[in-house]
Amino acid sequence: MTDLPAEFYDRPVLEVAPELLNKVLVAGERSGRILEVEAYGGEDDPGSHAWRGPTPRTEIMYGPSGHWYVYLSYGVHWCANVVVSAEGTAADYALLDRHERIYAASLPDRIMARLGELEDSLGGYQISRLQHSLQTATRARRDGADVDWVVAALVHDIGDDLAPYNHSPIAAEILRPYVRAEVTWTIEQHGVFQSYYYAHYLGNDRDGRDAFVGHEWYQQCADFCERWDQAAFDPAYNTDSLDSFADDVRTVFSRTAWSHLDR
Numbered sequence: 001m002t003d004l005p006a007e008f009y010d011r012p013v014l015e016v017a018p019e020l021l022n023k024v025l026v027a028g029e030r031s032g033r034i035l036e037v038e039a040y041g042g043e044d045d046p047g048s049h050a051w052r053g054p055t056p057r058t059e060i061m062y063g064p065s066g067h068w069y070v071y072l073s074y075g076v077h078w079c080a081n082v083v084v085s086a087e088g089t090a091a092d093y094a095l096l097d098r099h100e101r102i103y104a105a106s107l108p109d110r111i112m113a114r115l116g117e118l119e120d121s122l123g124g125y126q127i128s129r130l131q132h133s134l135q136t137a138t139r140a141r142r143d144g145a146d147v148d149w150v151v152a153a154l155v156h157d158i159g160d161d162l163a164p165y166n167h168s169p170i171a172a173e174i175l176r177p178y179v180r181a182e183v184t185w186t187i188e189q190h191g192v193f194q195s196y197y198y199a200h201y202l203g204n205d206r207d208g209r210d211a212f213v214g215h216e217w218y219q220q221c222a223d224f225c226e227r228w229d230q231a232a233f234d235p236a237y238n239t240d241s242l243d244s245f246a247d248d249v250r251t252v253f254s255r256t257a258w259s260h261l262d263r
């Protein structure tokens with residue numbers, strides 16, 4: 001006896017249902033042969049529990065194909081249902097979209113948690129990446145920068161651990177749906193502009209930023225690096241706490257985001 005492959009269920013219900021006949025259903029030490037099947041067409045079928053769309057009670061019917069579940073029918077019979085489908089319906093994707101929005105709503109919490117993890121990052125500096133990030137944001141805040149800049153300064157190195165040599169675009173992509181375009185651009189390019197302060201010590205070209213001379217946001221990126229980022233390695237600086245930025249993070253990452261679907 002062999003297990004049915006997952007693809008068996010990933011077809012229209014009228015194909016799958018008759019082929020389930022005579023199959024053996026195994027649950028733990030018990031098994032039984034399937035002698036009778038019924039087939040329902042989801043939201044296209046008034047006989048289906050799913051006809052009125054997803055509800056807390058029918059949500060299980062919108063799971064992945066091949067998912068079996070048992071329910072009590074009319075309070076009398078125990079019935080086994082299996083979800084099948086060759087493709088998702090509008091209701092399936094509406095359900096996924098709802099879950100995605102709920103998940104996205106907790107993004108500020110994940111940003112804060114991730115920032116906290118920067119405490120344990122690369123060595124050699126007098127302060128941790130978290131302290132550097134906080135100091136960058138504190139300097140921006142004390143310069144009177146608006147919340148977009150403060151939060152961008154706070155997260156500008158958030159990709160450091162997974163992309164040590166190209167972390168700038170990671171932070172930029174996290175910010176892009178939520179802040180002004182010039183802020184995203186600055187964070188995206190800050191690695192190149194920042195190299196002005198050290199590349200020559202490593203035998204490299206410190207003037208990579210010259211490729212952007214004449215760009216409308218060149219000067220603000222140069223200023224971001226000079227005033228906030230490059231200045232934020234001072235162990236004696238009176239840096240604000242991570243908690244003090246929680247409201248700013250929530251403000252920015254709770255905004256209505258554009259998505260790639262909007263393009």
Ligand SMILES: [Fe+2]
Nearest residue numbers: 132156157229
């Ligand atoms: Fe930095």
